[in-house]
Amino acid sequence: MSTGIGARVKRKEDKRFITGKGKYTDDIRMENQAYAAFVRSPHAHAKVTGIDKSAALAMDGVVDVLDGHQLTGDGIGNLICGWMIHSRDGSPMNMGAWSALATEKARYVGDAVAVVIAETQAIARQAAELVMVDYDELPAVAFADKALDAGAPEIHDNAPGNLIYDWVIGEEEATDAALASSAHVVDIDLTNNRLSPNPMEPRAAVATFDEAEDHYTLYTTSQNPHVARLVLSAFYQVAPEHKLRVIAPDVGGGFGSKIYIYPEEITCLWASMKTGRSVKWTADRSEAFMTDAHGRDHISRVRLGFDVNNKVTAMRVDTIANLGAYMSLFSSVTPTYLHATLYSGQYAIPNIFGNVKAVYTNTVPVDAYRGAGRPEACYMIERAMEVAARELDVDPAELRRQNFINEFPYQTPVILQYDAGDFGGNLDKAMAAADVAGFAARKAEAASRGKLRGLGYSCYIEACGIAPSAAVGSLGSGVGLWESAEVRVNPVGTIEVLTGSHSHGQGHETTFCQIVSDRFGVPIENVSIVHGDTDKVQFGMGTYGSRSGAVGMSAIVKAMDKIEAKVKKIAAHQLEAAEDDIVIEGGEVKVAGTDKKLAWHEIGLAAYTAHNLPPDMEPGLKEGAFYDPSNFTFPAGTYIAEVEVDPQTGVTDIIQFTAADDFGTIINPMIVEGQVHGGVAQGIGQALLEQVVYDDDGQLITGSYMDYAMPRADDVPFYTIEHNTTVAPSNPLGIKGCGEAGAIGAPPAVINAITDAIGTDALSMPATPQKVWSALQGAATQQAAE
Amino acid sequence: MDMTGEYRIGAPRAEVWAALNDPEVLKACIPGCEELEKTSETTFEAKVVQKIGPVKAKFSGAVELVNIEAPASYTIQGEGNGGVAGFAKGAADVALADNGDATTTLSYQVHATVGGKLARLGSRLIDSTAKKLAGKFFDNFHAHLSPDAEVETEDQPQEQPA
Numbered sequence: 024m025s026t027g028i029g030a031r032v033k034r035k036e037d038k039r040f041i042t043g044k045g046k047y048t049d050d051i052r053m054e055n056q057a058y059a060a061f062v063r064s065p066h067a068h069a070k071v072t073g074i075d076k077s078a079a080l081a082m083d084g085v086v087d088v089l090d091g092h093q094l095t096g097d098g099i100g101n102l103i104c105g106w107m108i109h110s111r112d113g114s115p116m117n118m119g120a121w122s123a124l125a126t127e128k129a130r131y132v133g134d135a136v137a138v139v140i141a142e143t144q145a146i147a148r149q150a151a152e153l154v155m156v157d158y159d160e161l162p163a164v165a166f167a168d169k170a171l172d173a174g175a176p177e178i179h180d181n182a183p184g185n186l187i188y189d190w191v192i193g194e195e196e197a198t199d200a201a202l203a204s205s206a207h208v209v210d211i212d213l214t215n216n217r218l219s220p221n222p223m224e225p226r227a228a229v230a231t232f233d234e235a236e237d238h239y240t241l242y243t244t245s246q247n248p249h250v251a252r253l254v255l256s257a258f259y260q261v262a263p264e265h266k267l268r269v270i271a272p273d274v275g276g277g278f279g280s281k282i283y284i285y286p287e288e289i290t291c292l293w294a295s296m297k298t299g300r301s302v303k304w305t306a307d308r309s310e311a312f313m314t315d316a317h318g319r320d321h322i323s324r325v326r327l328g329f330d331v332n333n334k335v336t337a338m339r340v341d342t343i344a345n346l347g348a349y350m351s352l353f354s355s356v357t358p359t360y361l362h363a364t365l366y367s368g369q370y371a372i373p374n375i376f377g378n379v380k381a382v383y384t385n386t387v388p389v390d391a392y393r394g395a396g397r398p399e400a401c402y403m404i405e406r407a408m409e410v411a412a413r414e415l416d417v418d419p420a421e422l423r424r425q426n427f428i429n430e431f432p433y434q435t436p437v438i439l440q441y442d443a444g445d446f447g448g449n450l451d452k453a454m455a456a457a458d459v460a461g462f463a464a465r466k467a468e469a470a471s472r473g474k475l476r477g478l479g480y481s482c483y484i485e486a487c488g489i490a491p492s493a494a495v496g497s498l499g500s501g502v503g504l505w506e507s508a509e510v511r512v513n514p515v516g517t518i519e520v521l522t523g524s525h526s527h528g529q530g531h532e533t534t535f536c537q538i539v540s541d542r543f544g545v546p547i548e549n550v551s552i553v554h555g556d557t558d559k560v561q562f563g564m565g566t567y568g569s570r571s572g573a574v575g576m577s578a579i580v581k582a583m584d585k586i587e588a589k590v591k592k593i594a595a596h597q598l599e600a601a602e603d604d605i606v607i608e609g610g611e612v613k614v615a616g617t618d619k620k621l622a623w624h625e626i627g628l629a630a631y632t633a634h635n636l637p638p639d640m641e642p643g644l645k646e647g648a649f650y651d652p653s654n655f656t657f658p659a660g661t662y663i664a665e666v667e668v669d670p671q672t673g674v675t676d677i678i679q680f681t682a683a684d685d686f687g688t689i690i691n692p693m694i695v696e697g698q699v700h701g702g703v704a705q706g707i708g709q710a711l712l713e714q715v716v717y718d719d720d721g722q723l724i725t726g727s728y729m730d731y732a733m734p735r736a737d738d739v740p741f742y743t744i745e746h747n748t749t750v751a752p753s754n755p756l757g758i759k760g761c762g763e764a765g766a767i768g769a770p771p772a773v774i775n776a777i778t779d780a781i782g783t784d785a786l787s788m789p790a791t792p793q794k795v796w797s798a799l800q801g802a803a804t805q806q807a808a809e
Numbered sequence: 810m811d812m813t814g815e816y817r818i819g820a821p822r823a824e825v826w827a828a829l830n831d832p833e834v835l836k837a838c839i840p841g842c843e844e845l846e847k848t849s850e851t852t853f854e855a856k857v858v859q860k861i862g863p864v865k866a867k868f869s870g871a872v873e874l875v876n877i878e879a880p881a882s883y884t885i886q887g888e889g890n891g892g893v894a895g896f897a898k899g900a901a902d903v904a905l906a907d908n909g910d911a912t913t914t915l916s917y918q919v920h921a922t923v924g925g926k927l928a929r930l931g932s933r934l935i936d937s938t939a940k941k942l943a944g945k946f947f948d949n950f951h952a953h954l955s956p957d958a959e960v961e962t963e964d965q966p967q968e969q970p971a
Contacts (some may be wrong), residue, residue: 065924153892309930718928722928722932726928728928729930730932
């Protein structure tokens with residue numbers, strides 16, 4: 024059976040995961056290990072006027088109790104946001120100070136103010152309860168739309184009115200003029216609900232300071248250990264890079280929330296130096312709800328203009344984005360360049376303007392979560408198209424088709440240039456698979472059972488494979504977004520691939536091996552993937568933004584190009600042939616058209632014995648490469664949701680969910696389908712169930728699975744998944760990426776289906792039975808009044 | 810959380826008012842109250858043990874009586890700290906109406922908020938717990954003032970959406 028590109032190879036990593044033998048950060052046990060427990064503010068906004076540690080320090084087994092003044096006193100720097108955004112007036116964003124342990128003020132419920140280091144986790148937690156913090160409570164603001172109100176409590180001194188930036192993209196005047204002269208304008212208010220990421224493994228860290236070597240080692244739940252090391256070193260001044268090793272072992276999911284460097288990792292490193300102990304911290308689920316960066320939380324007004332022929336003329340978006348109490352690592356870019364650059368969707372829209380005001384609130388910091396800005400953009404354009412079709416009384420699929428971009432490359436008015444796609448083909452495939460033609464009959468049959476059946480479309484597009492370094496640099500990024508790889512062929516012919524990408528559920532240990540197996544014909548079990556350790560892999564930018572295929576694998580391809588060239592030179596020398604005549608096939612290196620050949624392992628051995636290499640050739644067979652993409656990639660597709668609503672209860676049942684995706688080249692269809700399943704499940708979660716709730720005082724109300732509803736098996740349907748492939752022209756494998764599509768495309772499809780079923784667009788996410796039922800009553804009342 | 814309620818108590822208004830200002834009576838009637846000490850004419854220190862959903866905590870806090878219109882009404886406000894369990898604070902406007910038949914109608918209006926773990930884990934239980942505690946308090950209070958009488962409630966506590 025093939026193990027190359029396109030094969031449904033079973034995941035190599037699953038054996039250890041499903042037999043409980045994965046090695047996660049919490050499984051790491053160091054000698055002389057102590058445990059950290061954080062003392063957290065129960066107030067959303069309060070001055071810290073005093074910390075009495077005496078009772079905690081007096082407890083048996085307590086090693087030390089440390090606070091923010093000690094931390095800053097030792098020169099540990101503030102947490103930073105790594106992407107500079109400028110306001111429309113040219114001023115830089117207002118980044119408030121964020122100390123890993125709050126010194127003067129706590130700004131959200133869960134803000135750490137002190138840490139207890141103790142012999143056991145239980146003692147640390149008990150002692151944390153004995154640390155008496157005096158708070159002087161301040162008024163708090165929890166909601167994006169209240170943060171800008173005159174007189175709202177100010178959270179950071181350098182952010183007057185809680186405004187972080189007032190950013191614009193596109194042409195305002197031209198857009199407003201085009202809207203004013205449009206034959207029809209859709210004008211809708213949308214809320215993109217705040218979500219908690221909920222990876223299965225909560226965050227954890229084990230930090231060890233080696234006094235003899237003046238060196239730190241940090242095991243942590245990171246999606247990007249090299250970026251963590253860079254930031255910990257360059258900005259937080261924990262240790263210089265060569266004195267800091269960061270290891271992200273098996274990581275149980277991230278969805279973006281493990282990109283960032285949080286106060287806890289910094290504190291554990293510093294506390295390890297302070298106490299001379301290894302310091303371990305593992306979040307419990309309650310801490311995860313309270314401190315993991317949340318996602319989404321946008322309030323928007325969207326206006327979409329049409330001419331008399333139903334062609335889109337212009338789009339204007341005005342958004343307030345809630346960034347929480349502090350600016351997390353990539354928080355600034357999520358509602359701007361990762362978001363507004365996708366306003367055009369799959370449509371030719373000549374005029375686009377967007378304004379995003381980012382605000383502080385007394386809530387957990389908000390940052391990228393699966394999709395990162397793109398789900399918010401997709402929700403806007405796809406809800407607006409659906410509402411437009413209803414208002415214009417035309418078929419929603421045909422309205423979309425009429426406005427599709429059909430020629431590539433296509434330059435949008437919002438920076439991005441789409442390089443390839445087949446939007447009409449995606450739509451056709453989805454409509455055929457979903458049997459849209461038979462929908463009317465199914466609707467009638469449902470009506471006979473008293474059920475309301477609805478069909479909703481979502482034609483999503485995203486920008487992935489982030490990204491050309493020069494491009495993101497010009498837009499404010501503090502880092503480049505290339506990827507690195509090293510391919511080592513051992514003397515026995517087995518191969519190790521070192522990658523700067525990080526796998527935390529994506530199956531890299533399988534797919535990355537497949538491209539090597541495909542290229543050199545070696546058995547997949549002879550290839551292993553090394554990642555997640557800054558001492559082993561020289562550098563890498565990590566995994567997020569569906570970039571590991573398009574960028575990470577491209578770096579491996581570049582390294583394999585170099586290996587191939589050297590292998591051919593060795594073979595040509597040994598087989599006395601011309602390099603151009605050498606081919607690599609089925610694990611053999613041959614002279615084309617002859618029976619002269621060497622086995623793959625013989626080349627490896629030749630490279631390392633160096634007994635008979637071409638003159639001037641260095642021994643060994645190891646090559647590295649850095650790959651910087653030349654463009655984003657643009658995965659796109661059509662999702663169709665079919666739902667049944669029970670008008671008596673408001674309960675929505677998703678009957679059928681059809682996805683037709685264009686992900687470019689697919690390495691392993693089974694893994695790609697798994698990514699779509701997971702992404703769509705999260706998208707359905709956002710559409711139907713999930714909502715982080717704060718009360719007016721900034722208290723987190725949804726702090727457990729009793730109150731935060733995650734999708735369960737019976738909330739999601741079986742999926743129909745189709746592929747319609749156009750290859751990405753910008754990278755050697757033609758990969759576009761698939762990790763986020765489901766979470767981006769699903770929410771509008773589901774909401775469009777429910778609103779189709781109930782006959783009103785006055786419905787917000789999550790569409791809980793209560794909301795759906797209320798919307799139905801509202802629609803009935805309105806109809807009666809008319 | 811907001812809650813209102815009304816109770817008919819089988820005792821004259823002056824007697825009810827006195828009881829409402831007597832730390833011993835209050836201590837006996839407040840569910841879970843371990844200590845209640847009068848620190849001035851209008852302030853008390855209290856220790857109360859409560860369990861709300863999965864969170865059990867000992868709250869220590871200060872209670873103050875304001876807007877006193879003896880013997881007709883006062884506002885009782887306070888704030889309790891339950892350590893790692895979080896905190897609760899709130900105020901209740903209490904009014905006594907003389908029914909003229911040696912009975913008194915007590916009405917109250919409570920606004921309270923909780924924070925920390927209590928809010929995170931117990932929010933959905935706060936309203937029902939508060940209702941239960943209020944019911945218990947007035948049962949106790951009524952029993953204290955008129956030991957032989959059956960408690961007569963005209964109106965059970967009503968929750969209002971926060």
